[in-house]
Amino acid sequence: MTKLYTLYKDLSTIVPNPPPNSILSHSLLQHPRLKAILFLFAAGQELSEHTASIPAVIHILEGECDLKVGGDKYRLQSGAWLFMEAQTPHTLVAHTNVRMLLLMLPDPLVQEDGE
Template sequence: MATTYTRITDLASQAEPPEDGILSRTLYNDERVKAVVFGFGAGQELSEHTASMPAVVQFLKGEAALTLGDDTIDARPGTWVRMPAGLRHAVRARTPAVMLLLLLKGWPGGLPDRSGSGLVSA
């Protein structure tokens, strides 16, 4: 029996940042997770908001300011953040940027916080 799976070989290319504006594209959606990739033009912003479910963001390309509650961090390729439901957050692209968003629909409370040595969990 064949196994069904979803494969994307170049995730960052799924949402090339526009010169002006924000592009979003849903890559996957089922009862447990929704994967959306965003392309931000330099200077573009997702204003502060909250989500009703836990989420994970990973930056794939470019640089951005990521506001999480009262903190603002520099986000670069490789930055990975788990956010609990209800956390105020915003994104402002400093350069053209690509970000992956995973909305965790099927896990009560989202992924457990299993921070290990060298990881920051605020």
Template sequence: MNPATIRHLTEQVSIPEDGTISRTIYQDETIKAVLFGFAAGQELSEHTAAVPAILHMVQGEARITLGTEVVEATPNTWVHMPAHLPHSLQARTPVMMLLLLLKGSR
């Protein structure tokens, strides 16, 4: 397996003025890395994932609901979510977030 390096994560997507963008920046048989950009006020409605995931807030501020827990996320907030945990996100400011889907953990 060859190493993968991204030196400037924040240059991989541009946060839209209105809306949400996502870009898969890496994927193999065990992990999928998706970088999201949310305009202020955008929401990701409650949903679940079939695999465990790690969320890393790169920039901005967001309210993240994890089951019944609410987290006010700021840059460098890190969250591990078990599979099937209901979660949602509301961007308070423009947000960049890295999501790692742990596919090898099914």
């Protein structure tokens, strides 16, 4: 029988702490309605400004970072949660090692190839 669910008992054990000067990512789920990716940023690492083509949620699980989103800048710590619409410019700078869960919310009615 195929499982009807996906369970991760502890996301902190999925990927170890990142090596210095690195950003690691691990895909947790690929589903027509949800893409879940675990990111680990070593202290000092940053993502340059970019946008996503679909709405997304950023959840800071561990660490401290600056997040600039839509022109506003925030100092975030573990527990912070943000929803942003598609095409919202954002950037992240990690002050400590940061573990972040990114949830991307594709429209199930729009096919990947644009048809």
